[in-house]
Amino acid sequence: MVKKLRKKLIVAYKGTNYNGFARQAQDKVHGSGTRTISAEIEMAINKITTEEVKVIGAGRTDSGVHALAQVCLIDVRTQIGNFGLMQAINNKLPKDIVIKSIEDVSEEFHPTFSAKSKRYRYQILNSALPCPFKSDVVYYYPYKLDLLKMREAAKELIGTHDFKAFCAAKSSVLQKGSSTVRTILDIEIEKDSEEIITITVVGNGFLYNMVRIIVGTLIDKGMDRGIAIKEIIERKERKYAGKTVPASGLTMISVEY
Amino acid sequence: MVKKLRKKLIVAYKGTNYNGFARQAQDKVHGSGTRTISAEIEMAINKITTEEVKVIGAGRTDSGVHALAQVCLIDVRTQIGNFGLMQAINNKLPKDIVIKSIEDVSEEFHPTFSAKSKRYRYQILNSALPCPFKSDVVYYYPYKLDLLKMREAAKELIGTHDFKAFCAAKSSVLQKGSSTVRTILDIEIEKDSEEIITITVVGNGFLYNMVRIIVGTLIDKGMDRGIAIKEIIERKERKYAGKTVPASGLTMISVEY
Numbered sequence: 001m002v003k004k005l006r007k008k009l010i011v012a013y014k015g016t017n018y019n020g021f022a023r024q025a026q027d028k029v030h031g032s033g034t035r036t037i038s039a040e041i042e043m044a045i046n047k048i049t050t051e052e053v054k055v056i057g058a059g060r061t062d063s064g065v066h067a068l069a070q071v072c073l074i075d076v077r078t079q080i081g082n083f084g085l086m087q088a089i090n091n092k093l094p095k096d097i098v099i100k101s102i103e104d105v106s107e108e109f110h111p112t113f114s115a116k117s118k119r120y121r122y123q124i125l126n127s128a129l130p131c132p133f134k135s136d137v138v139y140y141y142p143y144k145l146d147l148l149k150m151r152e153a154a155k156e157l158i159g160t161h162d163f164k165a166f167c168a169a170k171s172s173v174l175q176k177g178s179s180t181v182r183t184i185l186d187i188e189i190e191k192d193s194e195e196i197i198t199i200t201v202v203g204n205g206f207l208y209n210m211v212r213i214i215v216g217t218l219i220d221k222g223m224d225r226g227i228a229i230k231e232i233i234e235r236k237e238r239k240y241a242g243k244t245v246p247a248s249g250l251t252m253i254s255v256e257y
Numbered sequence: 258m259v260k261k262l263r264k265k266l267i268v269a270y271k272g273t274n275y276n277g278f279a280r281q282a283q284d285k286v287h288g289s290g291t292r293t294i295s296a297e298i299e300m301a302i303n304k305i306t307t308e309e310v311k312v313i314g315a316g317r318t319d320s321g322v323h324a325l326a327q328v329c330l331i332d333v334r335t336q337i338g339n340f341g342l343m344q345a346i347n348n349k350l351p352k353d354i355v356i357k358s359i360e361d362v363s364e365e366f367h368p369t370f371s372a373k374s375k376r377y378r379y380q381i382l383n384s385a386l387p388c389p390f391k392s393d394v395v396y397y398y399p400y401k402l403d404l405l406k407m408r409e410a411a412k413e414l415i416g417t418h419d420f421k422a423f424c425a426a427k428s429s430v431l432q433k434g435s436s437t438v439r440t441i442l443d444i445e446i447e448k449d450s451e452e453i454i455t456i457t458v459v460g461n462g463f464l465y466n467m468v469r470i471i472v473g474t475l476i477d478k479g480m481d482r483g484i485a486i487k488e489i490i491e492r493k494e495r496k497y498a499g500k501t502v503p504a505s506g507l508t509m510i511s512v513e514y
Contacts, residue, residue, distance in 0.1 A: 014389045066390070095392035132271045133323070133394060135352035 002077045007085075008105045009055075009072040013037050014096040016136045016248070021061040021070065037061070037097060041072065044092035048085070049078050058111035058255040059118060062209075064247030066137060069100065071111045071255045111255070117185060119202045119253040122215045122245070127195035138196060139215075139249035145197065145222030147189060153221035154187040154199075156229035157214060163207055164236040166217070168244065171208035180207055180236075189218070200253070209244050216242030259334040264342075265362045266312075266329040270294050271353040273393040273505070278318040278327065294318070294354060298329065301349035305342070306335050315368035315512040316375060319466075321504030323394060326357065328368045328512045368512070374442055376459045376510040379472045379502070384452035395453060396472075396506035402454065402479030404446060410478035411444035411456075413486035414471060420464055421493040423474070425501065428465035437464055437493075446475070457510070466501050473499030 015021075021037045038055045045053045058071040078085060082102040089099050108114075125131060125138040126145050164180040167173065173180060186202040199218065201211050220226035220242040232240045272278075278294045295312045302310045315328040335342060339359040346356050365371075382388055382395040383402050421437040424430065430437060443459040456475065458468050477483035477499040489497045 012389050014392075090387065095387065095397075096389045098387050098389045100386060129357060130347065130352065130355050132269050132353045132355045135271075137390060140352075 002079055004075050004077050006105050006107055006109060007074050007076060007082065007102050008109065008111070009041075009074060009086075009102050010100040011037070011041065011057075011070045011072055012068050012098050012100055013066060013070070014136065015061060015064050015066045017096060018063065020063045020065070021057050021059070021067075037067075037070075038072075040094060040097055041089070041099075044089045045074065045076070047092050048080070048088050049076055051077055056111055058115055059252055061250075061252055062247050065250045065252070067252040069254045070252055071115075073105075073109065073111045114257050115255050117202055117204050117256045118206065119200065119256070120206070120211045121251045121253050122199045122201070122211060122249045123251070124197040124199070124215075124219070124245075124249060125195060126191070126197050134196075136248060137251070139246050141219065143223060145219065146224065147191060147197070147222065149224060150199075150218045150222040151189050153218055153229050154189060156233075157187060158184050161233050162236060163210060163233070165232050165238055165241045166210045166213045167207035167238065168209035168213070169238050173207055182207060182210070187214075212244045212247070212250060213238075213241050215249070216245045218242070219245065259336055261332050261334050263362050263364055263366060264331050264333060264339070264359050265366065265368070266298075266331060266359050267357045268294070268298065268314075268327045268329055269325050269355050269357055270323060270327070271393065272318060272321050272323045274353060275320065277320045277322070278314050278316070278324075294324075294327075295329075297351060297354055298346070298356075301346045302331065302333070304349050305337070305345050306333055308334055313368055315372055316509055318507075318509055319504050322507045322509070324509040326511045327509055328372075330362075330366065330368045371514050372512050374459055374461050374513045375463065376457065376513070377463070377468045378508045378510050379456045379458070379468060379506045380508070381454040381456070381472075381476070381502075381506060382452060383448070383454050391453075393505060394508070396503050398476065400480060402476065403481065404448060404454070404479065406481060407456075407475045407479040408446050410475055410486050411446060413490075414444060415441050418490050419493060420467060420490070422489050422495055422498045423467045423470040424464035424495065425466035425470070426495050430464055439464060439467070444471075469501045469504070469507060470495075470498050472506070473502045475499070476502065 018037050019034045038057060041055045042053060053074050053076050056073045061067055086099045086102045123138045125134055125140045130140040160181060160183040162181050167180055183204045188200045191197045199215055201214060227240060275294050276291045295314060298312045299310060310331050310333050313330045318324055343356045343359045380395045382391055382397045387397045417438060417440040419438050424437055440461045445457045448454045456472055458471060483499060484497060
């Protein structure tokens with residue numbers, strides 16, 4: 001019998017047409033026709049291999065959130081080489097999900113527990129007119145944002161803080177009373193020639209909706225409104241932070257191990 | 258009563274989720290739920306104005322074809338200024354259709370009959386891996402194409418020729434026995450750093466599926482196969498030209514008056 005091997009898959013996807021990467025904890029009952037990224041990858045692999053394969057991802061991206069390099073783990077028995085396996089799976093996948101690489105990893109590797117940090121990107125189209133080609137991958141915000149004010153505010157978020165104010169109220173972390181302390185390693189804010197503001201956030205881990213609430217709060221700062229970041233952190237209440245911006249603008253960029 | 262005014266609209270749209278700009282001549286009976294770009298714009302305008310407005314476009318883009326600047330005409334009674342009207346219509350439109358400008362034009366202007374030339378762009382993603390974010394707007398072709406051979410072949414297409422071999426067999430032009438002579442003013446082929454080959458075709462008019470058949474023929478040349486362009490033109494039979502490439506890669510760029 002062929003030996004079971006642990007493999008690491010790097011996966012890119014456009015999340016627009018999916019109900020997230022995996023089932024969310026608070027979303028256990030699914031209607032028929034609800035598609036998830038991990039289920040699509042499992043179905044594609046199961047058409048090629050004989051045993052049912054389970055896909056484990058480094059992070060549970062929400063409905064509508066994208067990934068350039070989600071890291072996935074599978075344990076699989078196959079005689080197909082990694083490159084051929086990648087091509088075979090890609091042939092079975094819908095066009096908005098692509099396996100970018102497959103490599104063998106040791107039994108110790110786990111995409112979630114081995115991760116040291118994660119990098120997310122949020123894109124805001126900050127122009128007079130929306131763009132029909134970008135609407136799936138940006139948040140269209142027509143009012144002029146002050147980038148300098150946003151960058152100043154972002155500096156105050158960097159470091160180890162209790163980010164309770166930046167956590168969705170429905171998060172299981174809050175229900176369990178687990179720690180809401182996280183470390184943000186870096187935030188960069190750039191605007192390109194096509195009027196897209198890209199906010200890149202690197203952290204050791206994120207609370208539920210944390211990046212989207214951080215971006216909503218930075219938009220407040222860019223509009224010169226809301227209380228100081230330092231105070232929002234200290235008050236530890238969701239209502240003092242900005243609104244949760246739409247999922248469309250968010251992309252998981254990479255996971256560092 | 259407010260005077261009826263003729264207005265020119267510049268419209269950008271992603272055609273992925275639509276059955277083309279307008280109803281096609283050969284496609285008269287529509288099932289329920291079939292959406293067209295022109296009907297969406299009409300519905301948006303009719304929510305703002307009291308009289309029913311009809312939208313006339315410069316070109317009937319097919320199902321799945323996009324536009325950066327489709328030129329449309331409306332005759333409308335309204336007291337709203339052009340900028341306000343544009344914003345009001347955009348607020349009613351789905352995210353994949355955007356009005357980019359509105360201006361008053363004379364009674365003589367007609368988007369189709371006044372047009373001197375049209376510019377189309379076809380994008381081929383010519384890389385080892387497909388891209389989940391670009392699949393709606395490119396044709397993914399993994400085999401390496403020889404750009405020099407494609408450019409050489411393109412030169413032979415420029416000029417006034419009988420393009421019957423490059424016309425879809427089901428075209429009404431063929432059924433009516435109308436002329437299939439057209440003039441191609443320019444073809445440019447470029448590859449960018451993201452491995453997208455862009456083929457820009459400018460002509461005084463195009464037969465049904467002509468740009469997509471031209472691109473299919475140029476791909477044959479890029480793969481070093483098929484008979485010479487000069488011979489395809491001379492034989493005037495659809496079977497000698499290349500295949501019709503998918504609609505996804507095609508975008509109407511501009512109309513010159």
